[in-house]
Amino acid sequence: MRHLLSIDDLDQERIEGLLDRAESFAEVSKRDIKKVPALRGRTVVTLFYEASTRTSSSFELAAKRLSADVVSVKASGSSVEKGESLKDTVETLSAYDPAAIVIRHPQAGAAQMLSQWVDAAVVNAGDGMHQHPSQALLDLFALRQRIGSVEGRKIWIVGDVLHSRVARSNIQAFSMMGAEVTIAGPPTLIPRGIESSGCQVRYSLDGIEEADVVYLLRMQRERMAESFVPSIREYARLFQVNSRRLNPRQLVMHPGPVNRGVEIGGDVIDSDRCLISDQVASGLAVRMAILFELLAHGDPRETDEGPVPIGEPA
């Protein structure tokens, strides 16, 4: 694996490998000294063309925990605001000889394009409505910690699938790991022909009691102005997931940031069934694993040696 651009770059075995690796990094995070020397002397650039809190901070901290030098560039307040093209910005940053570039961009294909220009490993931290593979991996990790394998589990993804890169990566990743995926939402927010990617489509929450996991997507208020839904009130009435709609064994996930009282009831967020904080914690371990696999370690299947030891605290 040279880059992580899309869930398409992975298969079941590679995902298992990444999750195993993330488990050992989760251990590291419990130590007093949370840093390992794996990427000492190497540089990781994070390049964020969109506002982000959890993804950018988690990639930065992941790189630091691996002892890499980190350069964080945000579009606002940088030469990007002066009209510099993606290519020229990347040329400039390439002068630091980064080992990896983590990019988030509002347009689909940005990470892939970047990967053709640079020697560094490229990690897609979200491109338009296209892909957000590290999110899908951390979601799988959080589920593995809670319920083990998702094979044969029923997962419902509810809400604005049309505008969601998280939904696209997660439909692929959950299906790849053997889960049965259903998407539910108003027809205006379900992409045309999405059934061909192997999921079921529902226009209501009827039948949600079958779900082992309910994965909610953020419902943005702008969708009302664009006539995707008549009102947030009606959306919440039809598609909000709250304690009344769930039975006790069902788990709830959300990539954040949540709209409390819109797509998700506050009672759910505050309950034990809600995995949101597990997801955030998983983000760090999984992103450490991603950077480690890309930079410190070749393809595990190409060598006979077992996993490379993570090393002593730095």
Add this chain to the structure above:
Amino acid sequence: MNEVASSIPDDLDEMPAPRPLVQRPGPEATLLIREADLLDPAAGIEGKGDLLVEGGTISRIAEPGSIEAGPDVEVIEAEGLHVFPAFFDPHVHFRTPGQEYKEDLETGTRSAAAGGYAGVIAMANTAPPVSTPEQIEALRDRASHVASVPVGFTATVTRDMKGLELTDMAELRQAGAVGFTDDGLPIASPRILRRALQYQAMTGGRIALHEEDPELSGKGVMHEGAVSSELGVRGVPSISESTMIGRDSAIAGYEQGAIQVQHLSAVESIEQIRRAKADGVDITCEVTPHHLCLTDEAVRDLDASKHKMNPPLRTETDRQALIDALIDGTIDCIATDHAPHAIHEKEVPYEGANMGVTGLETAFSSVYTELVLPGRISLELLVEKLGCGGAPFGIEPFTLAEGSRANLCLVDLGAEWVVGEDGYESRSVNSWCAGEKLRSRVLVTVADGQVAFRLRTFSLGVA
């Protein structure tokens, strides 16, 4: 050249009609093409023969090996090669004035010549758009100095393509506009289109339409369907095109106007064209080589340089329907929509890139490779559909018949080449065929009596 008219004559029927196409003057060809396979389906010419061009005119066609070369006659030994009437493209973007960094009249016509074309019609969505008679005159003057292939110019339907007011259509016609188009943008207002079609009854000049409902297209940049849903790239639904064709063919029928539907892409649109033709509407339509050869599956690589254009590549069902419509005559001609863009406008993430691909240099070879070789369409049909694109604008297809001006191309159907390997004649490199291996190649093009193109390796005798 035409006279500059400063006012509209009293009797419009007596308007001076300038020659529709302009080319730079040059030496008239005198050459003998020997033992070639001649093919001109419309003229009933098919078979091996010698073809003699003298003073820019096809003076003789005879049995193979029967014509002796006189003094000062260039001889091309063409055994195993084909000669077709040259092609005509009613839809190219030459970017002059204002965007010469993408293409200009010299590079654009060189690109056309390299594809076997002896005539093209340039679109008017330049910067600024071609909306005044003075601009048409300036373009024709420029072409008379640099165009290696005859060019006709269109003017916009609405002033500066704003969709609000009509251009001075009568004066534009007098200045030499071969037709009218706001190509690049639809004419959103049915009222404006209706007025233009009423006015056309006086001025002539077919109105070519880029059919798309901006409300339905929204921010879409590829075909709306399973692939766009998977990729998370905003889609343009097929009905964005077909509903506008339905609307505009109804208006054209009502006003008895003449319209050309550009770059047809969707199966629903074909149905609209069939219905309009059956109702007797004066409607013609084009299809591009890329819509005949590719589908939205190609967009999975998110390579904007090769696979982002408007209208977008659609599904295999659409593609097959377009081929069938070409065969049954619903689609009148193949037009490239040659749309050059600079590298920096294409080397950006897919959604932010400019729309359009170049096509002149690969039109014949791409469709030959993808559709003729597998037996989906005949060579005759391809030659005919690449040749008849001028007819809706009053320009007769070229012919190999004795006594006609020499407009022909010499083609090696067996040649194999990788597109872009030796660069392009166009100033831009956004060919949808870039890096693809194609079969068949244009070796020589004669345009209105002048040798407009010779493939270097062929003329050096190493091909």
